Amino acid sequence: MTCKNRAKNCGGCPLLEVPYPEQLKQKEAKVRALLGKYGPVHPIRGMETPTHYRNKVISTFAMGFGGKLVSGIYATKTHKVLPVERCLLEDEVLDTVMEAVRAAAAACKYQPYHEDKGTGLLRHCLLRRGVATGQVMVVLVTAQPVLPGAKNFVRALLAEAEKRSVPVTTVVQNYNPRRTSVVLGEQEKVLYGKGFILDTLCGKTYALSPRSFYQVNPVQTAVLYGLAVDAAKLTGNEVVLDAYCGIGTIGLTAADKAKQVVGVELNRDAVHDAIGNAKHNGVKNARFFAADATEWISTAAAAGERADVIFMDPPREGSTPQFIESVARMAPKRVVYVSCNPETMARDLALLTKKGYHAEGFTPVDMFPNSEHIEVVCALSRQEQRKQSRR
Numbered sequence: 001m002t003c004k005n006r007a008k009n010c011g012g013c014p015l016l017e018v019p020y021p022e023q024l025k026q027k028e029a030k031v032r033a034l035l036g037k038y039g040p041v042h043p044i045r046g047m048e049t050p051t052h053y054r055n056k057v058i059s060t061f062a063m064g065f066g067g068k069l070v071s072g073i074y075a076t077k078t079h080k081v082l083p084v085e086r087c088l089l090e091d092e093v094l095d096t097v098m099e100a101v102r103a104a105a106a107a108c109k110y111q112p113y114h115e116d117k118g119t120g121l122l123r124h125c126l127l128r129r130g131v132a133t134g135q136v137m138v139v140l141v142t143a144q145p146v147l148p149g150a151k152n153f154v155r156a157l158l159a160e161a162e163k164r165s166v167p168v169t170t171v172v173q174n175y176n177p178r179r180t181s182v183v184l185g186e187q188e189k190v191l192y193g194k195g196f197i198l199d200t201l202c203g204k205t206y207a208l209s210p211r212s213f214y215q216v217n218p219v220q221t222a223v224l225y226g227l228a229v230d231a232a233k234l235t236g237n238e239v240v241l242d243a244y245c246g247i248g249t250i251g252l253t254a255a256d257k258a259k260q261v262v263g264v265e266l267n268r269d270a271v272h273d274a275i276g277n278a279k280h281n282g283v284k285n286a287r288f289f290a291a292d293a294t295e296w297i298s299t300a301a302a303a304g305e306r307a308d309v310i311f312m313d314p315p316r317e318g319s320t321p322q323f324i325e326s327v328a329r330m331a332p333k334r335v336v337y338v339s340c341n342p343e344t345m346a347r348d349l350a351l352l353t354k355k356g357y358h359a360e361g362f363t364p365v366d367m368f369p370n371s372e373h374i375e376v377v378c379a380l381s382r383q384e385q386r387k388q389s390r391r
C-alpha cells in the first residue's frame, strides 16, 4: 500500500510497505517465538479490510502556507505538524468531519496555538465515532478558557458537516492551558448535544465521554472479546474477576453468562464509566472497584475470597509477580490473559505456569494493522483440576 503522508515523514504505519498477509505472518511468528513453548499458537485473526479502522482521531492544529488553518499529526520524532486530510488508518467519516471542523474554525477566524510562543487558540481536535450507532463527538481543545463566538462555531460546524453528509452528535470544548504534549486538559464545556456519544459493542451499549478509554478498532475488539469470553467457558454459575477492566467492557460482555462479575481498574474515571455502563445495560450482577489490581487481589485473596474465572488485561508493562501469586491463591479454574505486549505476557506466563496454570492455547489478534502491535488472548486452566478430571 502507498500513502502520500508517508513521504512527508508520517510514522503512523511502520509496516505499510509490507503486504498485509505478510504482516500477519510476521506477527504470528513473533507470538510463536515468544509463547510457543507454553502452548499451541492458533492462526492470527486478521482484518478483512485492514484500513480505516480507527474510531478515534486526534488532529493538531497549525498554520499552513498563506496563513491557512491546517491540522494533522506530528511528523516522526518532531513537533512539526504534518497536515493530514486523509489517513489510511482513520475512519473516513472522521476525516470528513475533521474537514468540516477546519472549515468552521477558519470561518470563525480561530488561530492555531503556537507551541513555542504559547500564543493562539486551537490546540487539537479529538474526534470519536460510535461505529455501530453512527454518533460522532467533536472535542475542540483550546489554549484559552473561552472560545469566542462558540455558538457561531457550532452553527458553522453543523452546516459544514451537513454539506458533507456527515453527522455531528455532540461538541465539547476542552481547555488545556498546560505546556505539555498531553492532549486533554481538565476543564470541559459542552457546546452542543449531551457531551457524550453511545456505541454498541458485543451486545452492550457504552457511553463515551471525551476522556473515556475505549478500544480504537471496533471490528477487532469484537473478535478479541469474543475469543476472551469463549476461553472462559462460562456456564452461568461462575464468580468472575475482570482485572485491569477499563470501562468494564470484558466483564460486561461476560456478565450474562456469569453469576457475578467483579471489575478492578486503577483509573477512577474509567471505573465511574464502568458503573454507569452496567446500570445503563441493566446488568445487575457486576460491581467495579477503583484500585491497583495487585493491591486489590492481594487483599481479596488474603481475605479468602475466591473467583472461578479471572480475566486479566494489563497494560503493556504486564502484570506483577504478586498479582500472579494472588491469582494462584484464589485458585480459579480458568484464567484468560489478554495482552497487548507478548513480551511481558511471556514473562508473566513463566510464573503462571510455575503456579500450576497450563496454557491451552494462544490466539493473536491483529488490532492494529500496519503497526507493529499485536494483541494475544491466552486461555489457561488449573493443572491439578485437569489431572483430577482425567482420573
Ligand code: SAH
Pocket (backbone or CB within 6 Å): 213, 214, 215, 243, 244, 245, 246, 247, 248, 249, 250, 264, 265, 266, 267, 270, 291, 292, 293, 294, 313, 314, 315
Ligand atoms: N480491559 C479493558 C482495558 C485494558 S487496557 C479493555 O479491554 O478496554 C489496561 C487497563 O489497565 C487500563 O484501563 C489501565 O488504566 C489499567 N491499569 C493500568 N495499571 C493498572 C493497575 N496497576 N491496576 C489496575 N488497573 C491498571
